[in-house]
Amino acid sequence: MKHSYEATSLRDRLCGSLDANDVGAIVSVCGWVAKRREHGEHLAFVDLRDHSGLLQVVVEGSVDVRSEYVLRVTGTVSLRPEGTINDKIATGSVELTGCSVEILSAAEAPPFQLDDRSEIDEQIRLRYRYLDIRRSQMQKNLRLRAKVNSAIRAAMDRQGFCEVETPLLWAPTPEGAREFVVPSRLHPGEFYVLPQSPQIAKQLLMVGGFDRYFQIARCLRDEDLRADRQFEFSQLDLEASFVTQDDILDFVSEAVLDAAEVATGERPTTIETMTWQFARDNFGTDKPDLRFGMLIKELSDVFATTEVKAFSAPCVRGIRVPGGAEFSRSRLDALTDRAKELGAKGLAWFRVTEGGLDSPLDRFLNDAEREAIRTLDDSETGDLVLVVADDYALACKVLGTLRTDLGSPPVSAGPHRYCWVTEFPMFEGLDEDGNPVSAHHPFTMPHPDDVDRLESDPLSVRSQAYDLVLNGWELGSGSVRIHRADIQSRIFAILGITEEEAESRFGFLLGAFRYGAPPHAGFAFGIDRLVAIFAGEENIREVIAFPKTQSGSDLMTGAPKSIGDKQLKELRLKPQAKV
């Protein structure tokens, strides 16, 4: 089937699109030389590659082309002679014969082979990213991303959302993530920042009467990089007025499920919902991976009056590791190190054996304690039980992390398990001045049932904030926003933000809210992470055309780089010498 986008002035078809139905057609194709196989001066085969696939070109006579030469080949689509059909490629039943070959561009030997067989060091790939993305895996990933983007746009459009672009040059609003700073030439000594998200802009759009806004927005955060974090990333950012939390969950679900359908061919039937408290109790984290069990079990009651010093703590909890009794001592030591890295004082391990428990701590346990551990989560002989005793938050963090370290299937293997996590706490902990810290952001609406306790017991107050989680990755979060000045003032007061401070930091937003702010709520989720999971990639760099390294360098362009004195002078900037 010929598609309109295949044909151009230079080519008629894409290499990978030809098959037995095209036999007899005289076509021109363009692409790169993937492989050349010469048989003396009378016959040569060239595998021509474009993003659609490979096509074997038969040249009668010799041909002076090398790998990665760019060719335009005109020839007849022919069935391959019997016995020479190649099942491994989509076009393997045909080949191009009687060809004339035009060299559009010669090429040096590439620094690495562009086939799919070799694992190339990422450093090399990133230095020659323009070659790396010529490889089929990267073509696949980036094109998948484009499909996801377009499915999301279609879903938002269908739901009546209006796409509005917001500024990249924004005002500093010191709060949350560290911002990238842009010096102003016209106002020397003053700065713009690149937005960590369009949060405030989209709330202003609500005030402005765009009751359903969305944008596939670039967000920038100057924080340390990780496998799932780049300086710049893309979010589906949305906000709607005259809605509740449930409306937002519906809007987002629609977009995500559409994207999933386009990406995987299958529309997930459900997105589970659980409260933040439930997630923490059972998974030890606010981003639960539902693909496997190993839930965290409570042991605090059993050890409430324990003689075992290591277990004298407000919270004692454990997980069962199926088959973990086989772990070597060094592996168990590594787990203990990991627990300590996460802040635990130690990690207690118990091999469940035929006779009971194998553990250095076993002899200190009384019968009830031993029985509770031995039967934790229906443990059987051959399992391992890991126990952490600490305060609740740390026990959650340590066991939750060990759970995913030990149980999480590879991204490419597991099913896709989506999950809404709701009723996040309004505040998490206290800052150095003793003020509660916003868990989401200071414009988040408290849970209606908890508003009374805002002042008396702020840390117990739930918010109307929610996260979307996929396979243990936080895809995004959102909240119902505060649109009433009285509640906003109370929140600022609790956070220890004075009126003057609030005015100087968010004045334009608070000002806008004085002119008729509709109740509104919104959400944003990371497209890089979503696509990475769809693509079966553990690392979002694999779905980004030109990513940065962990230290924030671009190995291709060499960024960041110094700028010339003239530019510095113009911006009135004076770099300090490196220490």
Next chain:
RNA sequence: GGACCUGUGGUGCAGCCUGGAGUGCACGCCGCCCUGUCAAGGCGGAGGUCGCGGGUUCAAAUCCCGUCAGGUCCGCCA
């Protein structure tokens, strides 16, 4: 800011623990041969600052210290 892993012809690896001549494997590259290959095949060849610096030693790719780059993680990411 911190922990751990990695760095050896163009590429991917082995060699390092237990020091002894830049040794090996696969791919690629160059030349010649080859009329149905498709990870083509045969013959020949070129290609190295063992990331960089210092130390130990008669001798360092190998051991030690430092440093740079890449990765994973902790901190950080409202």
